[in-house]
Amino acid sequence: xxxxxxxxxxxxxxxxxxVAAALGLEExxxxxxxxxxxxxxxxxxxxxxxxxxxxxxxxRHAPQSxxxxxxxxxxxxxxxxxxxxxxxxxxxxxxxxxxxxxxVTVVTMSRRLPPSAARLTPERLDALRAELAxxxxxxxxxxxxxxxxxxxxxxxxxxxxxDELARLxxxxxxxxxxxxxxxxxLSEELExxxxxxxxxxxxxxxxxxxxxxxxxxxTRFLANASHELRAPVTAIIxxxxxxxxxxxxxxxxxxxxxxxxxxxxxxxxxxLVNDLLDLAKAESGRIEPSWxxxxxxxxxxxxxxxLRALASRPQFELVVEExxxxxLIRSDEVLLSRVLRNLLHNGLKFTERGEVRMRARLDDxxxxxxxxxxxxxxxxxxxxxxxxxxxxxPSATPVPGAGTGTGLGLPYxxxxxxxxxxxxxxxxxxxxxxxxxxxxxxxxxx
Numbered sequence: 001x002x003x004x005x006x007x008x009x010x011x012x013x014x015x016x017x018x019v020a021a022a023l024g025l026e027e028x029x030x031x032x033x034x035x036x037x038x039x040x041x042x043x044x045x046x047x048x049x050x051x052x053x054x055x056x057x058x059x060r061h062a063p064q065s066x067x068x069x070x071x072x073x074x075x076x077x078x079x080x081x082x083x084x085x086x087x088x089x090x091x092x093x094x095x096x097x098x099x100x101x102x103x104v105t106v107v108t109m110s111r112r113l114p115p116s117a118a119r120l121t122p123e124r125l126d127a128l129r130a131e132l133a134x135x136x137x138x139x140x141x142x143x144x145x146x147x148x149x150x151x152x153x154x155x156x157x158x159x160x161x162x163d164e165l166a167r168l169x170x171x172x173x174x175x176x177x178x179x180x181x182x183x184x185x186l187s188e189e190l191e192x193x194x195x196x197x198x199x200x201x202x203x204x205x206x207x208x209x210x211x212x213x214x215x216x217x218x219t220r221f222l223a224n225a226s227h228e229l230r231a232p233v234t235a236i237i238x239x240x241x242x243x244x245x246x247x248x249x250x251x252x253x254x255x256x257x258x259x260x261x262x263x264x265x266x267x268x269x270x271x272l273v274n275d276l277l278d279l280a281k282a283e284s285g286r287i288e289p290s291w292x293x294x295x296x297x298x299x300x301x302x303x304x305x306x307l308r309a310l311a312s313r314p315q316f317e318l319v320v321e322e323x324x325x326x327x328l329i330r331s332d333e334v335l336l337s338r339v340l341r342n343l344l345h346n347g348l349k350f351t352e353r354g355e356v357r358m359r360a361r362l363d364d365x366x367x368x369x370x371x372x373x374x375x376x377x378x379x380x381x382x383x384x385x386x387x388x389x390x391x392x393x394p395s396a397t398p399v400p401g402a403g404t405g406t407g408l409g410l411p412y413x414x415x416x417x418x419x420x421x422x423x424x425x426x427x428x429x430x431x432x433x434x435x436x437x438x439x440x441x442x443x444x445x446x
Contacts, residue, residue, distance in 0.1 A: 001015060001052070001053040001054075002050065002051075002052055002053075003041050003044065003045055003050050003051045003052075003053060004045075004049070004050045005045075006045070008041070008045075009038050009041050009042055009045065010038075012037055012038060012041050012053055013034045013035070013037060013038035013041075014034075015055075015132075016033055016034040016037040016038070016055075016068065017030045017031070017033070017034040018132060018135070019055045019066065019128075019132065020033045020034065020066060020111070022128045022131065022132065023057065023066050023113060023117065023120065023128070024113055024114065024116070024117025024118060025066065025111060025113060025114065025117070026114060029111055029114075031150050031154075032092040032093065032111070033066065033068065033092070033093060033109070033111050035089070035092055036068075036089035036092040036093050036096075036109055037053070037068055037070070037109070039089050040070045040089060040107050040109070041053065041070060044070055044072055044107075047072070047076060048072050048073065048074050048076065050073070051070050051071060051072050051073070052070070052071040052073070053068065053069070053070050053071075054068070054069045054071070055067075055068055056068075056069065057120045057125055058110065061119075062113075062115065062119065063112050063113060063115070064112075064113045064117075064119065064120050065094070065110045065111060065112045065113060066110060066111050066113065067108060067109070067110040068108070068109050068110070069106055069107070069108050070106070070107040070108075070109075071104055071105070071106050071107075072104060072105040072106075072107075073104060074103070074104070074105070075100055075103055075104065075105050076105040089109065093109040093110060093111050094110055094111050094112055095108070095109065095110045096108070096109045097109075233266050233269050236262065236263075236266040237263055237266045237267060240259050240260075240262045240263035240266060241263065243259045244256060244259050244260065244263070287335070287416070287419060289331070289332035289335055289419055289420060290332050290334070291330055291331070291332060291444065292330070292331075292332070292333065293328050293329075293330055294328065294329050294330070294331050294332075294333045294336060295325075295326075295327065295328060296322075296323050296327035296328070296329060296360055296367070296369075297322045297323060297325055297327050299333065299336065299337055299340070300320050300321075300322045300323070300358065300360070301320075301322065302337070303320060303337065303340055303341060303344060303358070304318070304320040306341070307341070307344055307345075307348065310345075310348050313352070313353075315352075315353040315354075316351065316352070316353055316354065316355065317354075317355040317356075318344075318348070318355070318356050319355050319356070319357040319358070320357075320358050321357065321358065321359040321360070322360075323359075323360040323361070323362075327360065327362075328442075329367050329440060329442055329444070330441075330442065330443045330444045331420050331440060331444050332420060335416045335419065335420060336420065336440075338413070338416060339413045339416050339417055339420075339424075339438060340358065340369065340371065340438070342409045342410070342412065342413045343358075343371040343413065343436045343438075344356060344358060344371055345409065346371075346373075346409060346410070346436075347371055347372075347373035347375065347434075350373070350375040350376060351373040351374055351375035351433070352375075353374070354373070354374025354375075354433070355373070355374055356371065356372070356373045356374075357371070357372050357373075358370070358371045358372075362442070365441065365442055366422075366439050366440065366441055366442065367438075367439070367440050367441075367442060368437055368438070368439055369437070369438040369439075369440070370435055370436065370437045370438070371435070371436050372433060372434065372435040372436075373433045373434055373435075374433040375433050375434060376430065376431065376433075377428045377429050377430040377431050377432050377433055377434055378393055378426065378428040378429075378430070378434055379393075379429075379430055380428075380429070383426050383428065386410050386426065387410050387411050387414050387424075388407075388411065389407065389408060389411045390407040390408065391407050392407045410424075417438055417440070420440055420444055421440065421441055421444045422438060422439050422440035422441065422444075423438075423439050424436065424437070424438050424439075425437050425439075
């Protein structure tokens, strides 16, 4: 197309919109490319008195584009085209460039076709050219009317967008008011919760102080009661021993049996008193370990000699496996011996046949001292309860003549192991015996 007079600008604008529509551009893009083309044509007409316009389909594969070239027959500068102002049409198209070649100036603009547009094949382009050639351009009045309709539609769209923006702004303000109200409500609830938490902590502190007081009172009671009971119980044992002595007046068989029952009961009671005293000392924190290097071989040998007399039952064996020397551990020998003796006593008390075995092994910087037996075993749900004070497994029946126990030995042993910096655990199943394991660091103490 050729631009020689003002009338041609209207024709070029109309043709630009028709070409854009034929290639599949959306209505708004049609208006943008037509407006950009008419503006460049107007500037060319004002600068040099005319120009040539060509429309091209660029690209064989998607995305394809509509390219419009406006060619000036004489070379022009940017200032000639814009009269000192940038080209105002750059925002209407995807690309806009000005090139100079062979004494001509070419202004090139393009717009990408939407993905929904049909692909431009040579056959389709031939058909579009024939279709456009068969139509004649309208008059300037028709183009002005079309521009007015486009302007009215654009104004309607702007007004709709403004109304929508106002509606969204009102919804946003309403949402903000709701958020502020919710924030205020949450702040009040959080403040109320904080007051409740503070009150709960105060109550917990009070309960904790009461529990500490009750625990201290219990410890004092156990210590005082045990201390007061020890003397008369010891006296009963001594008197019973004197009555049963051969140098005293002879007793009948029945009287001798009764005296032995008294002495046995008093001995059990003295064991209970001693356990209570030991437990009270452990709970009050008055037991201070005396740290020294302890030879486990010596400890194991002493325990074997001390407890051998208690393992004189038929079909029963006490096995003490001494560790290979040097078996040294930094601990308190007295407290450690009490713990192991307690565990061995338990095994002897509840194992009628089979064996009670004590062994030691070094594992990753810690000694594992274990006492296992072939007794009745302990159900898994009671593994922690046996370390509670005065608790005894209901199904555990002591071996005849081994005593009844008090339920204080294991709690006392666990407290001592804790004082020595270790742990005491149990592994047991009913009918398969029990294994108590003491784990202590090689270098304990401060």
